[in-house]
Amino acid sequence: MSKALVAYFSAGGTTAALSEKLAAGIGADLFEIRPEVPYTKADLNWLNKQSRSSVEMNDRSARPAIACRVENMDQYDVVFVGFPIWWYREPSIIDTFMEAYDFSGKTVVPFATSGGSGMGDSSENMQALAKGAKVTAGKRFGRLASKAELKNWAELWL
Numbered sequence: 001m002s003k004a005l006v007a008y009f010s011a012g013g014t015t016a017a018l019s020e021k022l023a024a025g026i027g028a029d030l031f032e033i034r035p036e037v038p039y040t041k042a043d044l045n046w047l048n049k050q051s052r053s054s055v056e057m058n059d060r061s062a063r064p065a066i067a068c069r070v071e072n073m074d075q076y077d078v079v080f081v082g083f084p085i086w087w088y089r090e091p092s093i094i095d096t097f098m099e100a101y102d103f104s105g106k107t108v109v110p111f112a113t114s115g116g117s118g119m120g121d122s123s124e125n126m127q128a129l130a131k132g133a134k135v136t137a138g139k140r141f142g143r144l145a146s147k148a149e150l151k152n153w154a155e156l157w158l
Contacts, residue, residue, distance in 0.1 A: 002107075002158050003075055004028035008082035009035075009093050011044055011053075014113045014143045018150070019082045022111070025151035026158060028080065033097050036065035046086070053086060062092040066100065073101045078157050080109045081126070085140065088120035095129055104132030107157050112140045 006023040008031070010016035016032070023030040043052035056062040073079075083094050090110070098108075108130055110122050119138050127135035139153060 002077035004078040004080065004154075004158060005031060005070065005073075005076040006080045006082065007031040007033055007070065007097065009033040009084075009091060009097070010082075011039055011084055011091075015082050015084050018111075018113055018141055018143065018145060019080075021145070021147045022080060022082070022150040022154060025147040026154045029076075031070050033083075033093060034067040035093055036067045053091070056092040057087040057089075059092075063096040063099070064093045066093065066096055069100065076106065078107045078109065079103065080111060080154065082111045082113070083122075085112045085114035085117040085120065085122075088117055089125060090122040094122075094126070098126050098129035102132075103130040106130075106133050108133050108135045109154070109157050110135065110138030112138065113143060114140050 004026060006019050006028045008015050008019035019030065045051040046054060048054060056064060081094060083090050108126060110126055112119055119140055123135050123138045
């Protein structure tokens with residue numbers, strides 16, 4: 001059986017709750033991708049074109065700093081990466097995470113939360129940042145996804 005990590009970024013708690021259920025369901029380690037400078041409510045106001053999240057998402061080279069690192073990333077064969085969909089793709093902090101490690105030989109499985117938006121180009125973007133990894137198509141889940149549903153889906157890669 002593969003050793004798995006569930007790494008996630010959550011802005012409002014939905015992705016955190018889903019990630020915790022996923023990790024518990026498959027017996028994976030859990031890692032929160034926390035920004036070095038936490039996002040405020042004003043930072044997350046997507047209606048404000050000057051908000052931090054809007055500015056980051058409009059600049060494809062934006063790489064928000066992450067507060068801490070995964071210890072011994074080498075031990076994981078499969079890395080599930082969770083995030084909320086922002087502007088029809090992964091948040092810029094996920095790009096920071098993908099560039100921070102060598103994912104060569106690993107399977108990276110994106111998963112996202114959203115009220116209705118799909119994964120967009122998230123998997124393709126993450127594949128471009130994780131040379132040598134196999135990045136799967138990933139899946140979007142609603143906030144009420146069950147532990148059983150998450151486990152059944154995740155077992156495709158374990």
